[in-house]
Amino acid sequence: MSKEKRDIWRKYQKSIGDDNFFFVRSCIRQNFFPASEQAFLHILRNELGKNVVEDARHTTCSGIGYHSDVVNFDTLQTIIARHFALMTEAKLKNVAISCVTSFGLYSEVLETWKEFPSELEKTRENLYKATKREFEIPENIAHCSDIIYKFREEIKNKEKNRLVNAETGEPLKIVDHIGCHYAKIFPEYGEGGAEFPQVLTGMIESWGGQTVDYPERRHCCGFGFRQYLVQANRGYSVSNTYKKLQSMEPYKPDMIIANCPGCTMFIDKWQYTISELEHRTFGPDKTGIPVLTYEELAGLVLGYDPWDLGLQMHQVSVEPLLDKMGIQYDKDKKFADKSGKIFSIPKQPEYIL
């Protein structure tokens, strides 16, 4: 990789809060990757000693409704203003956003208020009429991956596992996938911009891995709301992921990490769909390419138990990756709950391991 290419991201460096975060959860991540948000909170609070506040009154940002034309922009602004009101009540100024869709919408709303102050006034009025709440605009909004990126060296200092092949000592080849709404709408809101984003690459490189720069690196995973929500369009969604997997295959990546709920799920789950449709897999010996969230990756680096991180919830089996990294795990506990009771074991797919 040329020096210019390595360094182009430096044009886009954002300010990321240092402490005292108001955490806003994602609607869907807790179902798809149930331990990721918990891992984020654990890392920040217990490993890094940061103050992260949650509020049970926090709701959806309504992003899925907004992108499906069910929720209008006025409503969206008011909902996000309500979240800012909860942040203001907590006397905090930094928002930590778990979902990339939400992050894109928070950015869009803040930019709208900058460009059109009348929208801000209207939203203040709407929120007050509806809830009697008032709010301050946050000093800093960051996606949770920005925050893990910011503290990547602190995490490295506590690492138990490196992103290297335990047998050969070679760095693992890792594909990073950034959600479209993280930086493609407002490149300056993303660490490293939209073309050569650094947010996940920074983590990969700090923790010993190597980023794969493949031709379709910036291509959408295909989730795209309408592609997936309208059942008839799902073939379009699959074909986008298929295109990405074909493009990365010659580089033989060891894993994929993503910072968006939709992307992580679809790149993972569509590998099963593609195996059924095309009898095609992209890892060696009928395996797929494991897809992890950045918190799961950080958790592995910090030595957390893979099953506590919820890696058994992924479609593509993670065991080949764990073996490659030399991580010890108990095979029998993969589908066991905390008391040791085995819950139902999924059927093994025919074409993908």
Place this chain on the structure above:
Amino acid sequence: MRQYDTKYQTVIIGGGIAGMTAALQLYKFGIKSLIIEKEDKLGGHLIKWYKLFPGFVNADEVVSNVVSELIDKRMQVITGAEVTSIDSIYDNYIIRTSSGHSFEAESVLLAHGFKTFDPTKKEEYGYGLYSNVKTSVEIENILKEHSNITIPKRVGLIHCVGSRDEKAGNLHCSKLCCVSAVKQSIELKERFPDAEIICFYIDLRMFDNGFEELYMEAQIEHGIKFIRGRLSECSQNIDGSLVLKVQDTLTGLPMNVNVDWLILMVGKEAAKLPKFDKSIDVKLAPNKFVAPENIFYNPNQTSQPGIFCGGTVSGPKTIHESAADAKAAAMSIIDYLNRK
């Protein structure tokens, strides 16, 4: 150090084809002028060019003919000096240069041309990241030098890079890139007969004599392919070749095209103006090129009396248009000096 006079009837800023042509025209009418050129050699952008459209005349030949005439006539030229400021003094101007010179002039001709668009601003096109992404200016140099290079199997040329592009801050058409791409395609095909050459265009603006014929020749005699399409992204394959994601805007379908070289037809942007004192008011057009006082009746006079524009300083032009515009500017200056 060469000695210069301190006072001229006209100081010409820029020693490209426009500046030199204007100086020769002024000379014919007995007007004493000085050319100030920031580069070490006269000729402007033309000295970087290999051959000129539509007749494939050597650019060096055109430059050397004009420069020889300047030398024959012992005309005053200062090279390697940038104009740093222009101040008004009564109805004359004081021109200062980076070389420490200072001249008084009764009139000034802005003939400092254009600059090419910086393609690193379109980072999705990969310029500066992949060594096989080149600009149209660099390809002229490759063609000119006849250097040993790896023979490409397929070359893509992207029109309108930084032109007609609101995101790049330029709504204007750079006018010359379409025909330059056609010319360069033919030259590349002649140099690499087995290579496939593909132009990706918005629309082809073959506005001048011989241009449409050249476009037809490119297709019929040289087999150059023209695809109406826009590049969204250039990435690198594992073997170092490039993959272009293009939308064919005629069929509405996306395409992935592998190429060995990508040539970006970089647009023309307004060059930086000298620093004027507050009393001087040279107005600019929305595209930031110098705006003539009246495009129909006084196209070479700027909004500031005594300051004129010639050549591409007022917008993209071909070589012969620049030369004709410079002659017209010279005649406007003569008229101004006569009435002064």
